[in-house]
Amino acid sequence: MTQPPATDQVSFLDGRTRLYGIVGDPIEQVRSPEMITWELQQRGANAVLLPLHVREPDFDAVMPQLQRLANLDGLVFTIPFKARALGLASRLGPQAQQIGAINALKRTRAGAWVGEIFDGSGCVEAFRRRGLPLAGQRVMLVGLGGAGSAIAAAVAGQQPALMRLHDLDATRGARVADTVRRISPGTRVELGPPVVDGMDVLMNASPVGMLGDPRLPIEVDRLPEALVVFDAIVKPEMTPLLALAQRCGCRTVQGREMMRGQIARMVDFFLENS
Amino acid sequence: MTQPPATDQVSFLDGRTRLYGIVGDPIEQVRSPEMITWELQQRGANAVLLPLHVREPDFDAVMPQLQRLANLDGLVFTIPFKARALGLASRLGPQAQQIGAINALKRTRAGAWVGEIFDGSGCVEAFRRRGLPLAGQRVMLVGLGGAGSAIAAAVAGQQPALMRLHDLDATRGARVADTVRRISPGTRVELGPPVVDGMDVLMNASPVGMLGDPRLPIEVDRLPEALVVFDAIVKPEMTPLLALAQRCGCRTVQGREMMRGQIARMVDFFLENS
Numbered sequence: 160m161t162q163p164p165a166t167d168q169v170s171f172l173d174g175r176t177r178l179y180g181i182v183g184d185p186i187e188q189v190r191s192p193e194m195i196t197w198e199l200q201q202r203g204a205n206a207v208l209l210p211l212h213v214r215e216p217d218f219d220a221v222m223p224q225l226q227r228l229a230n231l232d233g234l235v236f237t238i239p240f241k242a243r244a245l246g247l248a249s250r251l252g253p254q255a256q257q258i259g260a261i262n263a264l265k266r267t268r269a270g271a272w273v274g275e276i277f278d279g280s281g282c283v284e285a286f287r288r289r290g291l292p293l294a295g296q297r298v299m300l301v302g303l304g305g306a307g308s309a310i311a312a313a314v315a316g317q318q319p320a321l322m323r324l325h326d327l328d329a330t331r332g333a334r335v336a337d338t339v340r341r342i343s344p345g346t347r348v349e350l351g352p353p354v355v356d357g358m359d360v361l362m363n364a365s366p367v368g369m370l371g372d373p374r375l376p377i378e379v380d381r382l383p384e385a386l387v388v389f390d391a392i393v394k395p396e397m398t399p400l401l402a403l404a405q406r407c408g409c410r411t412v413q414g415r416e417m418m419r420g421q422i423a424r425m426v427d428f429f430l431e432n433s
Numbered sequence: 434m435t436q437p438p439a440t441d442q443v444s445f446l447d448g449r450t451r452l453y454g455i456v457g458d459p460i461e462q463v464r465s466p467e468m469i470t471w472e473l474q475q476r477g478a479n480a481v482l483l484p485l486h487v488r489e490p491d492f493d494a495v496m497p498q499l500q501r502l503a504n505l506d507g508l509v510f511t512i513p514f515k516a517r518a519l520g521l522a523s524r525l526g527p528q529a530q531q532i533g534a535i536n537a538l539k540r541t542r543a544g545a546w547v548g549e550i551f552d553g554s555g556c557v558e559a560f561r562r563r564g565l566p567l568a569g570q571r572v573m574l575v576g577l578g579g580a581g582s583a584i585a586a587a588v589a590g591q592q593p594a595l596m597r598l599h600d601l602d603a604t605r606g607a608r609v610a611d612t613v614r615r616i617s618p619g620t621r622v623e624l625g626p627p628v629v630d631g632m633d634v635l636m637n638a639s640p641v642g643m644l645g646d647p648r649l650p651i652e653v654d655r656l657p658e659a660l661v662v663f664d665a666i667v668k669p670e671m672t673p674l675l676a677l678a679q680r681c682g683c684r685t686v687q688g689r690e691m692m693r694g695q696i697a698r699m700v701d702f703f704l705e706n707s
Contacts, residue, residue, distance in 0.1 A: 169467050171445055173464075174461045174466060174484045176484060178483060184503075186504060192448060193447050194441065196442075200443065207446060207483075210450060211452075211504070213503070220501070224498035224499065225502075227494070227495050228499075230460060230484060419441070
């Protein structure tokens with residue numbers, strides 16, 4: 160039999176590789192392993208981000224033990240664990256403190272676990288990368304769930320002139336309005352049905368338009384050409400709202416760009432010394 | 434800013450990747466992640482083998498919870514966990530039953546964890562790949578620790594004519610001799626100091642000659658040219674024993690070949706349906 164070739168090993172993994180994981184149930188659909196691992200390795204880190212399939216009833220028993228793996232440096236949380244992840248953090252980063260939710264955890268050199276949330280900063284990063292300002296702008300935001308409330312807080316951090324917020328749940332709307340006012344006292348905050356007249360930016364963070372849903376998150380036939388239109392939905396990449404915006408000549412920002420922005424900020428967080 | 438390239442993701446990891454791990458303390462020195470991952474991916478499996486650094490005092494608490502990760506299909510154990518791994522198996526494979534030790538565990542489709550040991554079958558596989566028979570041969574084996582006793586059992590399974598066993602610990606020698614007799618009643622078993630006269634194969638499974646140790650595991654100046662000489666030591670690849678054997682014109686089998694054989698058998702075990 161011939162000798163095995165000298166290349167009988169992979170180059171992306173060895174005994175010194177640092178581990179990160181995304182925790183969810185189910186896990187097969189996540190995109191973070193290929194995208195965050197790419198970003199980690201682009202930055203020169205010997206690190207991978209793995210899918211970690213923790214079944215929902217096992218979460219409380221499994222997670223504290225996983226956190227004891229000495230070469231596991233960070234975790235990302237997806238459905239259905241976003242809310243429960245908060246309990247695993249020993250302290251919170253600035254965005255997480257504002258919102259009271261996390262989607263990532265990292266181990267500090269001292270061994271503490273810091274929680275932070277990147278849904279909102281991913282959106283702000285996507286606008287920054289496209290050279291589209293949010294400071295001083297008038298922003299209409301539809302949908303104030305997990306992603307929407309994080310986007311509201313991050314956009315507020317950019318000091319827009321006006322934020323008009325809409326959610327079917329009025330209590331939620333009032334709570335997010337308070338958060339925005341606290342973060343940016345100079346921003347005028349309105350609660351009410353979605354409008355585009357007098358707005359510079361329209362953001363959708365509701366599920367309307369997701370996965371074959373033909374509806375728009377706002378009742379309009381046309382959009383002003385000067386409006387910048389953002390949709391947080393990742394699948395499909397071209398939602399009904401974005402398709403309308405493109406027909407009307409608007410500039411658009413896609414959910415995938417927010418995801419890329421989120422990944423960049425999350426990897427900053429994972430790799431910075433703290 | 435320019436758009437990120439379309440290739441902003443790695444190809445070796447995604448949400449469907451099945452996980453395997455090597456558990457040790459320390460972990461940085463292990464070679465299994467790059468070698469076993471290569472073998473898994475060569476076979477077409479969407480799978481990786483990760484370094485899992487479990488600190489020694491954490492083993493009993495962490496391992497049962499790690500085994501609940503629903504996309505973790507197998508584990509390999511290295512120093513200092515080889516003995517404790519046995520307690521994590523719900524049943525044992527044939528080699529592990531003979532020796533009473535394991536170095537790998539896999540999850541069956543029914544959710545049980547089967548333990549097996551591959552130190553010995555890796556050695557036998559290395560001889561098979563080189564076309565060197567063990568059946569009917571006279572084999573001198575020096576060193577009957579973890580690897581040595583596994584090698585003794587696997588070589589016994591090949592029905593050699595004679596096995597002469599040597600270890601500084603006489604109790605250990607007697608126990609391994611019993612194992613060999615049980616596996617291969619037709620093999621003549623001797624216990625005593627290492628000799629090469631009348632032998633076809635000399636195997637070293639002792640640490641003598643490891644990492645700059647200039648000693649030979651047997652007191653000789655020359656080796657018969659017809660002798661086949663095997664050394665289980667991986668570092669250095671050329672041990673003092675193998676260097677002497679090459680000077681004397683003997684055929685040699687290196688520790689790295691045993692490691693490759695062990696990886697092949699271990700991946701067979703991981704991927705076969707059971």
